[in-house]
Amino acid sequence: MVQISRKISESSLFQNFITAVILLTAVLVGIETYPSMIQKYGPILHAMDKIILAIFVLEIVIKLIARFPRPQLFFTDSWNIFDFAIVAAAFLPIHAEYVTVLRLLRLLRVLRLVRALPQLRILVTALLKSIPSMFYVGIFLFLLFYIYAVAAVFLFSANDPIHFRDLPQALISLFRAVTLEDWTDLMYIQTYGCDGYGYDGKEAMCTAPQAFPVLSPLFFISFVMMGTMI
Known part of the structure; x- marks a missing residue:
């Protein structure tokens, strides 16, 4: 199981799939800025959001299993902590009246594109080091x-x-x-x-x-x- 998870997490196909899901997230967040689209396709958008969240959770689980017998090593990478925090934020108990906060949390998922694209990650890392x-x-x-x-x-x-x-x-x-x-x-x-x-x-x-x-x-x-x- 550990070996399989390790192969999956390190495969380019898996990484490209996650990148595609992040891009889909960006598109869905943009669609949610149109009230007419939410009114017309609300249930579909909600279902797709749940599927995307499940994919991100599965990604985290696979990467944790790949680190066994020391899964804590997953959290030694700041980018992994960033990914984990964004996914975990989706499970915060937010009431319906704070739907705007929930949408902003979804928007944070788009930032995972920084992790998915190595060139962009290098640029952001250099920017952070220059602070x-x-x-x-x-x-x-x-x-x-x-x-x-x-x-x-x-x-x-x-x-x-x-x-x-x-x-x-x-x-x-x-x-x-x-x-x-x-x-x-x-x-x-x-x-x-x-x-x-x-x-x-x-x-x-x-x-x-x-x-x-x-x-x-x-x-x-x-x-x-x-x-x-x-």
């Missing part, structure tokens, strides 16, 4: 935002109270700029002054117009270039 370095990148990005936001409040708050009246609003406006969402509007308001650009219909808020024809382009272009490159 410590990304933490320091995040610190640097925060410092960049903070310095520019404080400077923007000092420089532009009088001219542009909508976007730079205080530090929190300045941070939000700079986030808008770094995502390239109409960042040129922010620049033009400071370049031409609030009385010359951007405050149409909001003239009452433009109480102290001031133009920065040189400083504004330098400020925003430098911030956007650095922010988008990080």
Whole structure:
């Protein structure tokens, strides 16, 4: 039994079959986003979900048997723990009123595709290993935002109270700029002054117009270039 389970778990045919089932899971989860499809094919979708869950449970059982006489070795692989947790989550006692939670748990099954595709697994593993370095990148990005936001409040708050009246609003406006969402509007308001650009219909808020024809382009272009490159 152990030898048979080991051969099955290591066979490419079995692995390809599991990959196909995961892809089918992804399709079913997508179908469930259409209420009309659920209403029309609800029982069929529910039955297919049960079959898929049974296949995943059988996969776990086969892999556990393949590890005998030390089945605990199955849990020495982080990917196996991930697979086990996703399958086990389906057996949580979730009431009908929390159907959205149940659907989200089903959605997690799609993540098993990471395990099924070696190239994708390598990519995700490398990404996870880079998290410590990304933490320091995040610190640097925060410092960049903070310095520019404080400077923007000092420089532009009088001219542009909508976007730079205080530090929190300045941070939000700079986030808008770094995502390239109409960042040129922010620049033009400071370049031409609030009385010359951007405050149409909001003239009452433009109480102290001031133009920065040189400083504004330098400020925003430098911030956007650095922010988008990080």
